Amino acid sequence: MRKVNVPVDMSSEQKAILGIMSIRQLIYVVASGALLYAYVPFIFSLMGSISTTVKIIACLISALPIIAIVLPLAFIRKRNYHMFLDYYLLIKFRAKTQHGIWRKGSKPKKWMEEL
Template sequence: MRREKVPVDMSSEQKNLMGVMSSRQLIYLGVGVALTYSYIQPLFSIVNNVAGWITALIICVITVLPVAFVVGFFGFTKVSKYNMNRDYFMLIKLQKHTQYGKWRKGV
């Protein structure tokens, strides 16, 4: 019997924003920017009063890096082995554990 591997996504993701980003990527970017904006302003003002603006700028850049990494990792990378986006792949992996059970034939 011949086996063919069929990818999950038969068509590529539509790039809605001027042919550059899809809606999913835009949502990831928007959430990342909103999260960063919400904590950078208070953090900068607190550190600026204590240690100066150069130190505050360095600390703010360092604290933005994890958010940028997570947004870039989940929003803009693909798992090439399975031909799917990283966030969808991780969602499938997390749901895999809930699908195990005891199955009997004929019930």
């Protein structure tokens, strides 16, 4: 049987947006941008008569938790498992809820005896 090396990783997600971002990553960036757009102006107007530089610093500090959550989920890849962090965490959290009842049989199956 002949082996042929494929030059492109067929199992990874395709970079659809200008060859830089995938659709999944774009959804993360757009959703976090919309969330920041929703509450950062509110925080800016909440400061009242404080100077503009203090307002901007407060807005940046309030945006840091969203950025610190979204960027790793969208862009960090777990090399050992060949998947991104969001999918890896989804599998890990789902595995904690799956409990099986395993029993050991009293006698071996037929296919085990033939070997």
